[in-house]
């Protein structure tokens with residue numbers, strides 16, 4: 194037996210018996226960050242590949258979502274702070290050693306192209322929506338926004354600069370979107386004190402998962418057959434990479450120090466086993482992959498089903514990782 | 527200067543005076559604690575059951591993950607290696623709490639993060655931390671490691687000691703005497 198009992202008052206519920214400081218808001222923040230990274234990544238990537246006219250949804254319409262969910266993510270982050278009124282301190286300091294700091298900065302910086310890009314394409318997006326869903330209420334809203342912003346000379350000037358340098362901006366934004374995706378994992382992996390998170394694979398894993406949720410959303414939104422096929426294929430590839438990373442992560446943990454072995458056991462027999470393998474791996478990765486394969490093989494399956502599953506799987510993955518990480522710790526005896 | 531504390535696990539009776547002294551000295555809000563007592567039981571009854579008490583607090587680590595991950599610099603190291611939090615810079619994000627392997631920090635009801643300061647206000651005035659002065663069995667020993675004649679340097683030279691979770695790599699400065 195090796196037991197530790199607190200005999201003095203340290204029954205601070207968010208710390209004892211296990212850390213429960215970060216929860217839903219942080220998980221959602223990471224999810225939205227990854228999803229936005231995926232959307233922005235594809236828009237810029239396919240723009241650079243010269244697909245502006247064939248992949249309208251991906252390049253021009255879907256990026257409207259990115260700034261909205263980044264903003265929601267930032268609001269969630271600030272709402273989750275305990276000392277909320279001091280949140281501006283976050284933007285007075287740049288601390289490269291603190292993922293929380295450079296992540297908040299990355300989100301802020303990427304917000305600029307994330308807003309300008311879809312605004313610039315707004316007239317074309319409105320056309321696109323008019324063709325597919327002429328009754329959509331969004332048309333009125335977007336037209337109003339479009340007319341409103343184009344009154345200002347400064348915005349027209351920004352559009353001009355944007356147009357001239359769009360290639361360069363797209364390269365930079367593509368790069369930023371990768372940083373954003375990796376950041377959602379590094380925010381967690383920077384904590385040595387939580388052995389489950391403290392693995393270098395978490396950055397690439399969260400990036401892949403984020404980009405895969407982005408692809409899923411594009412599959413869902415698009416009704417261009419070619420676009421859907423392309424993203425289904427891409428998503429299959431991303432799911433395979435993700436599965437590989439997940440297996441790799443647990444292999445690394447099994448071969449690690451005792452703290453890491455125990456962290457891995459949370460998912461390999463411990464309390465998170467069922468929920469992780471069933472929800473994240475089964476329903477969120479393998480099942481949608483099978484559906485996508487069947488669909489690519491010619492079977493008629495509503496495209497939104499695998500897309501929805503991938504999105505929910507990504508969300509569940511972040512909730513589980515945030516929660517489980519706070520269960521793993523060093524033995525302090 | 528490098529402040530450190532040694533804690534004699536053989537002398538401690540688990541009375542909790544250090545906890546109360548800290549709460550009083552530092553106005554720790556009700557229900558919270560910057561230091562705490564742990565009872566460790568090892569072995570299998572009835573043969574080899576061993577028990578000892580430990581008084582724990584922030585380890586004022588040499589390699590501080592809490593300071594590294596703080597996005598604003600609210601968590602910082604002052605002279606003597608003491609790790610402190612500036613309440614007016616802290617956003618209460620909790621990164622430092624996630625980063626500390628010893629669970630030495632908590633969120634103050636006012637929103638910022640609070641922790642042991644080694645009673646720097648007393649130490650720089652030439653006194654001991656409140657917990658050290660109040661301990662009835664003298665099991666807490668405080669001092670400057672750079673001074674070979676300080677009580678803590680002496681006792682660490684004389685006795686065997688260990689630190690908690692050295693594998694976490696934080697180089698903790700709270701030594702436990704065997």
Ligand code: SF4
Nearest residue numbers: 584585586587592626
């Ligand atoms: S014990 Fe925790 S709070 Fe104290 S210095 Fe070490 S890591 Fe930081």
Ligand code: SF4
Nearest residue numbers: 596616617619620622
């Ligand atoms: S809670 Fe405060 S001290 Fe801790 S990391 Fe965040 S800003 Fe820094």
